[in-house]
Amino acid sequence: MARRRQAVTIKHVAADAGVSLQTVSRVINKEPNVRPEMKAKVQASIDKLGYVPSIAAQRMSGSRSYLILALNDRDRTIADWKERQGADWVDQMLLGGMLKCAEHGYRLIFELVDTHSDHIERELTAAIAALQPDGVILTPPHSDNPLITGVLEKQDIPFARISPGVPGRGIAITMNDDGAAEMATDYLADLGHSRIGFIAGPDEYSVSGWRTDGWEKAMATRGLDTAGLFHKGDFSFESGREGAEALLNGPNRATAIIASNDQMALATLEVAREKGLAIPADLSLISFDNTPIVKFTHPQLTAVDQPIAQVAAKAVDLIIAAHRDGEVPDAPVVVPADLVERASTAPPR
Amino acid sequence: MARRRQAVTIKHVAADAGVSLQTVSRVINKEPNVRPEMKAKVQASIDKLGYVPSIAAQRMSGSRSYLILALNDRDRTIADWKERQGADWVDQMLLGGMLKCAEHGYRLIFELVDTHSDHIERELTAAIAALQPDGVILTPPHSDNPLITGVLEKQDIPFARISPGVPGRGIAITMNDDGAAEMATDYLADLGHSRIGFIAGPDEYSVSGWRTDGWEKAMATRGLDTAGLFHKGDFSFESGREGAEALLNGPNRATAIIASNDQMALATLEVAREKGLAIPADLSLISFDNTPIVKFTHPQLTAVDQPIAQVAAKAVDLIIAAHRDGEVPDAPVVVPADLVERASTAPPR
DNA sequence: CTGAAAGCGCTAACAT
DNA sequence: ATGTTAGCGCTTTCAG
Numbered sequence: 001m002a003r004r005r006q007a008v009t010i011k012h013v014a015a016d017a018g019v020s021l022q023t024v025s026r027v028i029n030k031e032p033n034v035r036p037e038m039k040a041k042v043q044a045s046i047d048k049l050g051y052v053p054s055i056a057a058q059r060m061s062g063s064r065s066y067l068i069l070a071l072n073d074r075d076r077t078i079a080d081w082k083e084r085q086g087a088d089w090v091d092q093m094l095l096g097g098m099l100k101c102a103e104h105g106y107r108l109i110f111e112l113v114d115t116h117s118d119h120i121e122r123e124l125t126a127a128i129a130a131l132q133p134d135g136v137i138l139t140p141p142h143s144d145n146p147l148i149t150g151v152l153e154k155q156d157i158p159f160a161r162i163s164p165g166v167p168g169r170g171i172a173i174t175m176n177d178d179g180a181a182e183m184a185t186d187y188l189a190d191l192g193h194s195r196i197g198f199i200a201g202p203d204e205y206s207v208s209g210w211r212t213d214g215w216e217k218a219m220a221t222r223g224l225d226t227a228g229l230f231h232k233g234d235f236s237f238e239s240g241r242e243g244a245e246a247l248l249n250g251p252n253r254a255t256a257i258i259a260s261n262d263q264m265a266l267a268t269l270e271v272a273r274e275k276g277l278a279i280p281a282d283l284s285l286i287s288f289d290n291t292p293i294v295k296f297t298h299p300q301l302t303a304v305d306q307p308i309a310q311v312a313a314k315a316v317d318l319i320i321a322a323h324r325d326g327e328v329p330d331a332p333v334v335v336p337a338d339l340v341e342r343a344s345t346a347p348p349r
Numbered sequence: 350m351a352r353r354r355q356a357v358t359i360k361h362v363a364a365d366a367g368v369s370l371q372t373v374s375r376v377i378n379k380e381p382n383v384r385p386e387m388k389a390k391v392q393a394s395i396d397k398l399g400y401v402p403s404i405a406a407q408r409m410s411g412s413r414s415y416l417i418l419a420l421n422d423r424d425r426t427i428a429d430w431k432e433r434q435g436a437d438w439v440d441q442m443l444l445g446g447m448l449k450c451a452e453h454g455y456r457l458i459f460e461l462v463d464t465h466s467d468h469i470e471r472e473l474t475a476a477i478a479a480l481q482p483d484g485v486i487l488t489p490p491h492s493d494n495p496l497i498t499g500v501l502e503k504q505d506i507p508f509a510r511i512s513p514g515v516p517g518r519g520i521a522i523t524m525n526d527d528g529a530a531e532m533a534t535d536y537l538a539d540l541g542h543s544r545i546g547f548i549a550g551p552d553e554y555s556v557s558g559w560r561t562d563g564w565e566k567a568m569a570t571r572g573l574d575t576a577g578l579f580h581k582g583d584f585s586f587e588s589g590r591e592g593a594e595a596l597l598n599g600p601n602r603a604t605a606i607i608a609s610n611d612q613m614a615l616a617t618l619e620v621a622r623e624k625g626l627a628i629p630a631d632l633s634l635i636s637f638d639n640t641p642i643v644k645f646t647h648p649q650l651t652a653v654d655q656p657i658a659q660v661a662a663k664a665v666d667l668i669i670a671a672h673r674d675g676e677v678p679d680a681p682v683v684v685p686a687d688l689v690e691r692a693s694t695a696p697p698r
Numbered sequence: 699c700t701g702a703a704a705g706c707g708c709t710a711a712c713a714t
Numbered sequence: 715a716t717g718t719t720a721g722c723g724c725t726t727t728c729a730g
Contacts (some may be wrong), residue, residue, distance in 0.1 A: 007478065007504070009723055020701045025725060033699050050471065052478035056414065057723035059405035060706045066479075081444040081658075086435035086641040094439075095430040098461070107480070109458060110443070122399065129356065129401035130415075131456070155356070292435040296645040309430075358707055369717045374709060382715055406707035409722045 006057075008049045017045040028053055059132050066106045068319060069133040070097055070312070071124075071142050074112035088291040089139070089308055096309030097137065100316040108316070109133065113148075115141050124151050135159060135319030137312065138170070140205045158322035160315035164332075165206020171318045172332035173311050177207045180304045180337040181214025181258065184286045187302075187339060188256040192347040193284060194224050197254030199243035199264050202234040211260050211288060229254055233264050240267025248275055248283070255348040256284035262291045262303075269297055280346035290340055299343035311335045355406075357398045366394040377402055404456075408481050415455045417668060418482040419446055419661070420473075420491050423461035437640040438488070438657055445658030446486065449665040457665070458482065462497075464490050473500050484508060484668030486661065487519070489554045507671035509664035513681075514555020520667045521681035522660050526556045529653045529686040530563025530607065533635045536651075536688060537605040541696040542633060543573050546603030548592035548613050551583040560609050560637060578603055582613050589616025597624055597632070604697040605633035611640045611652075618646055629695035639689055648692035660684045 010028075014021045019042060026034045027042040034042075045051070059065040070093060080087040090110075097108045109131060113123055127133075128151070136159040142148050143161035152159045153169055160171040181198075188196050198215045201208035212230070219226050231246045233239030240263055247254040248271060259265035265287035269279065277283045279299060287294050290305035314335055322328050359377075363370045368391060375383050376391040383391075394400070408414040419442060429436040439459075446457045458480060462472055477500070485508040491497050492510035501508045502518055509520040530547075537545050547564045550557035561579070568575050580595045582588030589612055596603040597620060608614035614636035618628065626632045628648060636643050639654035663684055671677050 006481075006723065007474075010725095011723080021724080022701060022726095023699095026700090029725085035699070038700085050474060052475040054408075054481060054723060055479050056405040056408035056481060057706095058725080059403075060409055060708090060723070061725035062706090063725090065405065078444065078448075081440050084437065084441070084639065084641055085644075086437060087440055088433065088435060090440070090443075091430050091436055092433070094459070095427065098459070099427075107458065109456065110447070112447070125399060126401045130404050132355075132403060132405060290433065292433055292642060293645050295434075296642050298647065355707065359709095360707080370708080371710095371717060372715090375716090378709085384715065387716080403707060406722095407709080409707075409724090410709040411722090412709090 006054055008051050010051070010053070012049055013042065013045045013051045016049060017042045064323070065132045065134050067131055067133045068097070068101060068106055068108050068135045068137065068316060069127065069131060070094075070108055070110050070137040070139070071113050071148070072110070072139050073141060074114040075116075077112055086292055088289070092308035093137075093139070093312045096312035097316055100313035104316070104320050106134070106316070106320065113142065115145055115148075120145070120147050121151055124148060128155060128157065133157065134323045137315045137319070138162060138164075140207060144206055158319050158328070160319055162311055162315065163205075163207050165209070171315065171322065171328055173315055173318075174332050174334050175207075175306050175308075175311060176334050176336040177210035178214035178217070180306075180339070181211040181288075182218040183214075183339055184258050184288075184304055185215050185218035187341075188258070188284055188286065188345065189218065189222055189224070191256075191284065191345060193256040194222075195229065195253065195255045195348075196224065197229040197231070197243075197247035197257040198226075199240060199247070199257065199259045199268065200230065200232045201260040201264075202232070205235070208232075208260060215258060228252065233260070235261045235263060237263045237267045240264025241271055244268040244271035248272065248277065254283070256286075256345070258286045258288065260288045262287050262289035262294055265289075265294065265301060265303075266297065269301075280344050281349065284345040284348070286339075286345060294342075297344075302342045302345040303340050305338045305340045307335050307337060355403055357400045359400070359402070361398055362391065362394045362400050365398060366391045413672070414481045414483050416480055416482045417446070417450060417455055417457050417484045417486065417665060418476065418480060419457055419459050419486045419488070420462050420497070421459070421488050422490060423463040424465075426461055435641055437638070441657035442486075442488070442661045445661035446665055449662035453665070453669050455483070455665070455669065462491065464494055464497075469494070469496050470500055473497060477504060477506065482506065483672045486664045486668070487511060487513075489556060493555055507668050507677070509668055511660055511664065512554075512556050514558070520664065520671065520677055522664055522667075523681050523683050524556075524655050524657075524660060525683050525685040526559035527563035527566070529655075529688070530560040530637075531567040532563075532688055533607050533637075533653055534564050534567035536690075537607070537633055537635065537694065538567065538571055538573070540605075540633065540694060542605040543571075544578065544602065544604045544697075545573065546578040546580070546592075546596035546606040547575075548589060548596070548606065548608045548617065549579065549581045550609040550613075551581070554584070557581075557609060564607060577601065582609070584610045584612060586612045586616045589613030590620055593617040593620035597621065597626065603632070605635075605694070607635045607637065609637045611636050611638035611643055614638075614643065614650060614652075615646065618650075629693050630698065633694040633697070635688075635694060643691075646693075651691045651694040652689050654687045654689045656684050656686060 101108045138161045143164040231243035287301045287303040290303040294301040450457045487510045492513040580592035636650045636652040639652040643650040
């Protein structure tokens with residue numbers, strides 16, 4: 001393959017504008033100490049020649065690569081893709097992250113890493129060495145993986161932790177999961193439900209605990225009993241079935257259920273149908289993911305909508321700011337979730 | 350932000366192994382003319398120090414950036430993401446493309462470009478200048494955009510065209526769309542249908558024409574009349590409704606319909622329900638996308654499954670080969686689609 | 699405010 | 715089979 005050189009480099013621009021390389025560089029990087037007329041002249045040449053800096057060269061000398069790495073859970077993502085059930089989380093991250101990156105002249109590079117792997121540090125170090133990203137976005141469960149955050153801290157790379165479970169360095173961004181669970185519980189209680197069941201996610205994801213907390217708090221505030229209304233699942237369809245079976249068993253069964261993700265909500269739907277329970281007449285159901293499929297169930301599911309795109313965009317903004325002037329918000333940034341009302345909720349019989 | 354240097358460079362490895370930089374470079378690049386013992390010594394140092402080459406530096410001197418650009422239709426992808434209906438095509442491309450890239454030590458960079466934009470050449474040139482990718486994957490409708498292929502040809506960058514409509518340079522990869530449409534039509538005819546309708550996609554996507562061709566050929570082969578059985582849509586739900594209305598009108602209505610994508614299939618489902626037609630008893634339906642949602646309709650849809658992941662993987666393989674030794678397959682590479690039988694097809698009444 | 703020089707990490711071309 | 719030299723395109727010193 002032919003050795004490919006940059007078509008138009010900073011040299012061409014400098015020659016065309018009749019200035020030194022430095023001046024061009026200063027204009028590109030929006031540095032001060034350039035007279036407006038110089039700047040205009042250089043900019044004219046840049047536009048004329050269609051010059052675009054090579055990020056490889058920029059990375060070589062300077063400190064910016066204009067690359068942001070988004071790390072997602074490998075097994076989970078691949079499994080979702082392979083089953084062709086979509087990966088809404090990934091889509092929304094790309095939507096929010098890529099577009100925001102583009103605004104800043106950055107690129108988002110999407111990477112999969114295995115959180116359970118014993119060579120996770122090696123994998124991550126390799127990705128960083130190869131790409132030299134200006135920042136990293138961590139999604140659950142990576143947000144709380146000390147092996148990952150450790151590498152990032154040591155290398156002094158700005159990183160955002162989405163829905164982190166424990167305090168720590170890095171930019172924390174949450175979606176107010178406990179508040180959202182509380183809101184969903186309140187919504188059901190306001191409809192008249194008192195037997196509101198909750199199917200939780202696994203401890204590995206810290207959002208699981210928060211969502212549970214929100215439900216518990218709302219129930220406690222209203223003085224509602226939670227006995228026999230809680231089941232811990234693992235986000236899988238099968239565990240959702242088990243949860244639904246447990247909560248819909250006996251005379252004192254739940255009349256409403258909040259499932260911590262879409263798969264477990266779908267499973268609950270299936271179990272309810274098997275038991276001859278009509279939704280929403282006999283059972284109200286709220287999903288904790290507003291993924292595409294909850295609009296294709298019968299009835300369509302009322303769901304907590306997580307603003308993943310906005311979170312990703314926020315993460316990009318904050319990472320770029322952190323990379324530029326080292327400013328990191330001291331408190332977690334909150335991008336609150338919303339409740340989307342559809343047809344799976346109604347007052348109890 | 351602190352200026353971040355490579356933690357461990359080729360120099361460290363060379364010093365540690367007691368050889369020259371070049372020898373290390375040769376080992377990294379698997380070049381010949383290195384004695385096994387040297388190679389082993391160098392490799393030991395690489396492993397010991399955890400050395401990983403900087404792709405920025407590799408790009409600066411050599412001809413490889415280890416980056417492959419995947420170009421998708423901007424408006425369409427963003428629209429799908431925003432409606433949270435998923436973007437199965439994108440997911441599958443990432444699945445196949447990323448994993449295959451990883452095997453080769455490459456990275457896939459996902460980009461959105463607007464095919465209708467008048468500054469598309471500028472956009473693309475900028476992306477290429479910034480990233481210097483070793484190859485580009487073009488998806489419809491970009492595969493046939495002469496502005497895009499022109500830039501790539503001129504810059505001598507290997508590129509794959511997925512489902513290209515017209516011959517041209519670059520690596521062509523098809524999914525045998527006409528064969529798949531023929532297969533779907535035959536499947537329905539074998540069930541006993543003779544009034545098999547077809548809702549086509551827009552001309553902008555060349556697959557639309559091929560799928561239509563396949564249907565027409567199958568119908569002709571069996572001597573079946575196609576009058577009143579064809580409608581051209583634009584892949585949108587609304588156009589699918591129009592198509593279904595047209596094909597299900599009158600006494601001589603279609604008893605089976607093939608929709609060229611999932612949205613139009615869903616629309617057909619809705620129209621059928623409105624008309625009181627049971628599926629599959631009164632109407633058989635085949636979707637031309639096996640996206641997640643077709644498994645959540647009632648009944649689940651029989652669908653043509655397009656092997657997008659395999660196509661993307663194949664594209665990566667071929668691009669890397671082309672970049673390495675300039676070898677480009679002279680005939681289009683075919684990765685055939687399959688028919689997934691579900692519950693939306695049955696013999697006519 | 700602007701320019702000249704040095705060097706980032708790596709590989710191609712040319713020695714040896 | 716191995717080492718040496720000269721850049722790639724850009725930014726960071728450091729001089730003017």
